[in-house]
Amino acid sequence: MTHAYDVSHFFAGLMLVASFALLYQDRLFSVLNIFAAQAILLAIAVGWEAYTQQRPHLFITAALALGLKGIIIPVALHRMIVKLGVHRDIDQVVGVGKTLLIGLALTSLSLLLVLKITTAAESFTREGLALALAIILLGFLMMITRQNAITQIVGFMSLENGLILAATGARGMPLVVEISVAFSVLIALFVFAVFVFRIRERFDSVDIEALDNARGDQS
Amino acid sequence: MIPAGLEWPLGGLAVAIALYVLAAGLAATLHRSRAALASVYPLALVAALIGAAANLWGVLANHHQGLVLPIGLPVIGLHISLDTLSAFFGLIINGGVAATALYGIGLDRARDLSPRIEPFFAIFAAAMNLVVLAGDAFSFLFFWELMSLTSWALVVARHDDAAARHAGHVYLVMAAMGTAALLFAFGTLAGASGTYDFAAMRSTSYGPLASAVILAATLAGAGSKAGIAPLHAWLPLAHPAAPSHVSALMSGVMTKVAIYAIIRVVFDLLGTPAWWWALPFLILGAATAVLGLLYAVLDCDLKRVLAYSTVENIGIIFVALGLALAFKSGGYTAAAAVALAAGLLHALNHSWFKSLLFLGAGAVLHATGRRSFDHLGGLIHRMPVTAALFLVGTLSISALPPFNGFVSEWLLFQAVLAGPVLPEAVLRFMSPAVGAMLALAAALAAATFVRVYGITFLGRPRSGQAAVAHETSRPQLMAMALLALLCAYGGLFGDVTVAMLQPILQRLAGAALPGTGTGPTAFSLVAFSADRSIYDAPTIAVFLLISGTLTSMLVHWLSGRKTRLAPAWDCGFPDPSPLTQYTASSLSQPIRRVYATSVFGVREEVDMPPPGDLRPARLTVWFTDYVWNWLYAAPAQWLVAVSARLNAIQFLSIRANLMMMFSALIILLLLAAVWL
Numbered sequence: 001m002t003h004a005y006d007v008s009h010f011f012a013g014l015m016l017v018a019s020f021a022l023l024y025q026d027r028l029f030s031v032l033n034i035f036a037a038q039a040i041l042l043a044i045a046v047g048w049e050a051y052t053q054q055r056p057h058l059f060i061t062a063a064l065a066l067g068l069k070g071i072i073i074p075v076a077l078h079r080m081i082v083k084l085g086v087h088r089d090i091d092q093v094v095g096v097g098k099t100l101l102i103g104l105a106l107t108s109l110s111l112l113l114v115l116k117i118t119t120a121a122e123s124f125t126r127e128g129l130a131l132a133l134a135i136i137l138l139g140f141l142m143m144i145t146r147q148n149a150i151t152q153i154v155g156f157m158s159l160e161n162g163l164i165l166a167a168t169g170a171r172g173m174p175l176v177v178e179i180s181v182a183f184s185v186l187i188a189l190f191v192f193a194v195f196v197f198r199i200r201e202r203f204d205s206v207d208i209e210a211l212d213n214a215r216g217d218q219s
Numbered sequence: 220m221i222p223a224g225l226e227w228p229l230g231g232l233a234v235a236i237a238l239y240v241l242a243a244g245l246a247a248t249l250h251r252s253r254a255a256l257a258s259v260y261p262l263a264l265v266a267a268l269i270g271a272a273a274n275l276w277g278v279l280a281n282h283h284q285g286l287v288l289p290i291g292l293p294v295i296g297l298h299i300s301l302d303t304l305s306a307f308f309g310l311i312i313n314g315g316v317a318a319t320a321l322y323g324i325g326l327d328r329a330r331d332l333s334p335r336i337e338p339f340f341a342i343f344a345a346a347m348n349l350v351v352l353a354g355d356a357f358s359f360l361f362f363w364e365l366m367s368l369t370s371w372a373l374v375v376a377r378h379d380d381a382a383a384r385h386a387g388h389v390y391l392v393m394a395a396m397g398t399a400a401l402l403f404a405f406g407t408l409a410g411a412s413g414t415y416d417f418a419a420m421r422s423t424s425y426g427p428l429a430s431a432v433i434l435a436a437t438l439a440g441a442g443s444k445a446g447i448a449p450l451h452a453w454l455p456l457a458h459p460a461a462p463s464h465v466s467a468l469m470s471g472v473m474t475k476v477a478i479y480a481i482i483r484v485v486f487d488l489l490g491t492p493a494w495w496w497a498l499p500f501l502i503l504g505a506a507t508a509v510l511g512l513l514y515a516v517l518d519c520d521l522k523r524v525l526a527y528s529t530v531e532n533i534g535i536i537f538v539a540l541g542l543a544l545a546f547k548s549g550g551y552t553a554a555a556a557v558a559l560a561a562g563l564l565h566a567l568n569h570s571w572f573k574s575l576l577f578l579g580a581g582a583v584l585h586a587t588g589r590r591s592f593d594h595l596g597g598l599i600h601r602m603p604v605t606a607a608l609f610l611v612g613t614l615s616i617s618a619l620p621p622f623n624g625f626v627s628e629w630l631l632f633q634a635v636l637a638g639p640v641l642p643e644a645v646l647r648f649m650s651p652a653v654g655a656m657l658a659l660a661a662a663l664a665a666a667t668f669v670r671v672y673g674i675t676f677l678g679r680p681r682s683g684q685a686a687v688a689h690e691t692s693r694p695q696l697m698a699m700a701l702l703a704l705l706c707a708y709g710g711l712f713g714d715v716t717v718a719m720l721q722p723i724l725q726r727l728a729g730a731a732l733p734g735t736g737t738g739p740t741a742f743s744l745v746a747f748s749a750d751r752s753i754y755d756a757p758t759i760a761v762f763l764l765i766s767g768t769l770t771s772m773l774v775h776w777l778s779g780r781k782t783r784l785a786p787a788w789d790c791g792f793p794d795p796s797p798l799t800q801y802t803a804s805s806l807s808q809p810i811r812r813v814y815a816t817s818v819f820g821v822r823e824e825v826d827m828p829p830p831g832d833l834r835p836a837r838l839t840v841w842f843t844d845y846v847w848n849w850l851y852a853a854p855a856q857w858l859v860a861v862s863a864r865l866n867a868i869q870f871l872s873i874r875a876n877l878m879m880m881f882s883a884l885i886i887l888l889l890l891a892a893v894w895l
Contacts, residue, residue, distance in 0.1 A: 109885070113892040140884070144877050 463581020500541025623709025
């Protein structure tokens, strides 16, 4: 049984590494590749949970993660970038070193917090939960540090990966919730895509700062 | 067939409340019809009489009835509970509603009725009844808020008047704050177990910290509704802004509902008192009593002076409650019973004479269209009945025997005099100080009402409207006469009322008064024992009557009947202009100079033109309301400034918004990591 947890912690750890890699990538295509890799890792991790916990419906979640986030979304974003012609470098707001340090601090915060407050829970799921929280926080951090709309989408999706990981690690999450989460992510992608195209149309750029100049409510 | 639990007297109250709601519904749906609007008052009168009878029965029979209705919040339901305390305050409410509804019947159909007033009047009456009947915190707060909102609607009924709008705004803010504080108090009372039922709260005991929190929140919440300083500022704005019969209801009755809330929480739910609970009551009460009257002395608006005097009377009731707490904590139950009886009796008496005075002010306002003292005067000739009835009200409120104000204040001073038995040095020193403040307040009250009566009814009219004033309608006079009779009854037979209070005193103070029949004569009120403290009202009244008659006969006999000739109007009035008489501000000048100079920073400036100059001389008086400036205006400015700053948050960029959410999340996680 310990063995099963070791493996799932391994995959969760790999996802965390992918999150860190996302933080400092400054090219759009490599961001997409790493995101796809993280999604595939998520699919494997969920598949492993399904196998060890004897919960076959988690295979559906794994398949959704693999299909939607591992293939469809990265491909769609890839085509979007090509179509928009924005495959140039990404400018980062905070320097790489600082961002990674903050990411490190967030990871240790989530470890400290989860390990401290879940002492009563099953010992092996706790680490998984801590890693998932770290992935969520890093996804959030990525959304903040990036100025490009597409990397923001990726940040959001990676945050959502952390949510799925946390949900499957804990027992008893019904399938319908997972499907609806996956569905809402897909919807979010559509919304984001429309949003990005509109920005591009209006401002010749996908830099979200451009939006601020066009606001009418500025006092 | 009467449903279970709805037997008399609770059933009577249910009928009364149903009638109030019916009246409101009728007036609201047929609001274009004058007849439908006018029908509110007879219906409310019938409802109030049924309700008052039920309440009286509930008090006399020392009866407790409870009922849980399956409406309201799921699981909790709606707890209705009628015990002696709620029945007594219900009696105050329905008595006040009966008098004001009778006055309302006499309103001018064409001029005074409005769909903004009548429907809310009935709902307001029903809401006050339901507040005292509530048996759990949720329904209590719900009906409390209903009471606040309906009375707010009545305050802003004359919304074309900017002063009324301002009053409504201040009232709404204070009422919201008060309800929030009460919510906090009841939340703490419910505690971790989360039972909102009063019966469960009663059986819980609270630690000193929890008691302090509950006490402070209750004082802030219910105290602001009652008008305790420094939370009184809305009251003199809002009470006079409403139509006069509603002012009577708000001042005479709604403040008593707030007193009920305080007694319910502090004496009933909170358990055995500690000695320091008395401190805020004594300090705030004494300060309120004096401060309220100093405002009243400075003010020149008839209805506002009455509202300030309400603030003073609430202060007196607070002192009584504080003394009751002090005695109860020390185990002196007999003295606690005297103090609590004084408080309850004063609440009842004040509801009668304050309603009487406000109705009288309404009659004056209706007859002259003026509220300012500078436009009144000489009304005793044109409104003789109103003037006589108003005089009864002023005598009662100035605590002169044989009227009811004296009975409750006499009881209160008996309690003050028992103060030296208290074990805590602070309280022992405080009780004479509070007594001195009360004595000052009593003197100031007398001065205030000499001024009110003298300027309004005596002398010569100061305006054309006052000169052509007419007596008010018969139902309105009947309403005032009823209240005046009650004032006289309360003064003569105070011991009967006190006998009615015995079960409440027994339960909340732990002892009862000696009771009827222990005094030397029938109807003499005994505070502690017959050899120490007796107020023999009927004997004193007879003595006053005989000595008064004899004195006036003696004066007439000595002065002789011979007619003497003298220059016309030369008795201090050589100039026939009404401007030469005393004005309201000149009458209050000595008190203003002595007391208000430091409290309000009063400045007077006399502009005397040199001989030969034709412009009029002018006396200008400035005063600063420090309480308003520091506790209301300054925080309001600060709030506006801070919100203007925080408004910038609304215009942040997407990333800055995300950043704020993220920082909030991280801060919360850090807090959780540190504290959990």
